[in-house]
Amino acid sequence: MNSKNTQTLVILGRHPAISLAEIRARFPNSKICARENAFAIFENIDLPDLKKIGGTVKAGLVFAHSLDFPLAQIAEFLANEFAEKSGKHNFALSLFPEENKTLKTLLVGVKKSLQKAGISVRFANKDFANLTSAQSTFEILKKDGVEILIAQSGKNWWLAKLTAVQPFENYKFRDYEKKFRDAKVGMLPPKLAQILVNLAVRDSEKLKVYDPFCGSGGVLVEAGLLGHEILGSDVDPRMLEFSTKNLAEFNFAGDLFLHDARQKSFKKFDVVASEGYLGPPRKTLPDENMRNKIFAELEKLYSDFFAWLDCRRVAICFPVYLENGAPKFFSSQTILPKIAKLGWKMQNSEKLIYARSNQVVGREVVVLAKN
Ligand SMILES: C[S@@+](CC[C@H](N)C(=O)[O-])C[C@H]1O[C@@H](n2cnc3c(N)ncnc32)[C@H](O)[C@@H]1O
Incomplete structure (x- = not known):
């Protein structure tokens, strides 16, 4: 169970207003902290998987909120995640709203930064695009990888570790x-x-x-x-x-x-x-x-x-x-x-x-x- 003030980033489906209404119905005590068309950030929701929610595509636990470009924070988080394990690690980044140029800068920058720290990684993003639900499932969750969901609204950046993908x-x-x-x-x-x-x-x-x-x-x-x-x-x-x-x-x-x-x-x-x-x-x-x-x-x-x-x-x-x-x-x-x-x-x-x-x-x- 998520502790009280844990924030969850949810990536909304094709009909965002309906997706939000569903989450609010399932979790009447949840509090919405931020909302954009593609995503919302909630407090007090518990989504270990998305089997019982039809309108949410992905969910992740927020580990950082930043007003600066979040490259260093993502690299640091991944370095910690991979610290205990040897070998080549899989990671992915998905940015909401999707924007491939910024995503490419982050992917390349994070990879370089981790390599500099002696951590061998590959990213699962094809053509510098966000991962589909299928890619997140097969390339990340089933391969012991880490996907970071990045949500941007104005100067605000939220970073979350992917925890659940819709059972497509x-x-x-x-x-x-x-x-x-x-x-x-x-x-x-x-x-x-x-x-x-x-x-x-x-x-x-x-x-x-x-x-x-x-x-x-x-x-x-x-x-x-x-x-x-x-x-x-x-x-x-x-x-x-x-x-x-x-x-x-x-x-x-x-x-x-x-x-x-x-x-x-x-x-x-x-x-x-x-x-x-x-x-x-x-x-x-x-x-x-x-x-x-x-x-x-x-x-x-x-x-x-x-x-x-x-x-x-x-x-x-x-x-x-x-x-x-x-x-x-x-x-x-x-x-x-x-x-x-x-x-x-x-x-x-x-x-x-x-x-x-x-x-x-x-x-x-x-x-x-x-x-
Ligand atoms: C859009 S369909 C529902 C489809 C359904 N959700 C499904 O998964 O197949 C509407 C249904 O309403 C039924 N229907 C129309 N008028 C009705 C009435 N007065 N009383 C009960 N059923 C009615 C039709 O026979 C039809 O099966």
């Missing part, structure tokens, strides 16, 4: 090896499914997680892997069959039932984590009329659903349409005022958008709780 192979397996799926229903990335569960559950140990729009079961699989009880339903019997089969692949039983989410369910559960229903699949941006029609249908669906819902918290996605690669038309603008009248209020202070610029439909992640 597990996510790939869960994504591509999912046997039963329907491409038209959309492919929920396992990382986002895990994030939704974490946003709903927060720091609780074990809860009953319900996905009322469970589709092929992506969220339910992640809830099961995080150790929660699973409850799922869908209005489409074919999707329910996919869910049942996908859960069986992971040996999760779970309680699955055919159900229209607009109608009250008498099952008991603690939280809802769900991708939700994103409206009909689209390859092109709907015109205003079509958009209004889709948003009105979603407003009706979610008004009916939230009218009967009774649980601690909900983490769900509402669709957002992208224009020229940027999120532009938010269904949440129609849905949220309606469900606010039912007592459900948005808990996240920042907009949490999960989208790629080549998509037409993105997801807005919303965390809700009842007054």
Whole structure:
């Protein structure tokens, strides 16, 4: 367990606001000391590995904060790390935000400085670029090497020793090896499914997680892997069959039932984590009329659903349409005022958008709780 004022540098994923919201949910007592787009520095978080966090790419323990160019500090730290061991040592540096010229200066300078001190080293950075998660895993962690994460913001430099890398192979397996799926229903990335569960559950140990729009079961699989009880339903019997089969692949039983989410369910559960229903699949941006029609249908669906819902918290996605690669038309603008009248209020202070610029439909992640 990290001691109280230990600082942890976390390298955020492609959707930094969502990554941060997830960490804050899992560690409500954490304190954020610095934040840039690519990284954040926290006090009071304990991340021995990243298996249970979907939005963080790497994490490391901060060993120095400096207002000067940190070449000498990095060399000194590595010299200490390698002092007890003989042979040639592996090291790597990754700089955030990434900037190859500065990284090259540091890599070459640190190597020279260590060689001068009689320490034989090689660096794992290819083409003076930051290490990918795969490189950090195979070139550093599995080879007894040391990677220093360097975070820069204005004149501030933070130096951290890499301690954890996202288990990218597990996510790939869960994504591509999912046997039963329907491409038209959309492919929920396992990382986002895990994030939704974490946003709903927060720091609780074990809860009953319900996905009322469970589709092929992506969220339910992640809830099961995080150790929660699973409850799922869908209005489409074919999707329910996919869910049942996908859960069986992971040996999760779970309680699955055919159900229209607009109608009250008498099952008991603690939280809802769900991708939700994103409206009909689209390859092109709907015109205003079509958009209004889709948003009105979603407003009706979610008004009916939230009218009967009774649980601690909900983490769900509402669709957002992208224009020229940027999120532009938010269904949440129609849905949220309606469900606010039912007592459900948005808990996240920042907009949490999960989208790629080549998509037409993105997801807005919303965390809700009842007054
Ligand atoms: C975007 S998909 C969810 C995909 C899922 N997250 C997965 O991993 O496959 C939305 C699902 O909502 C279901 N759905 C749509 N309207 C519904 C309703 N009124 N009640 C329950 N399920 C509904 C659809 O059948 C579909 O499976």
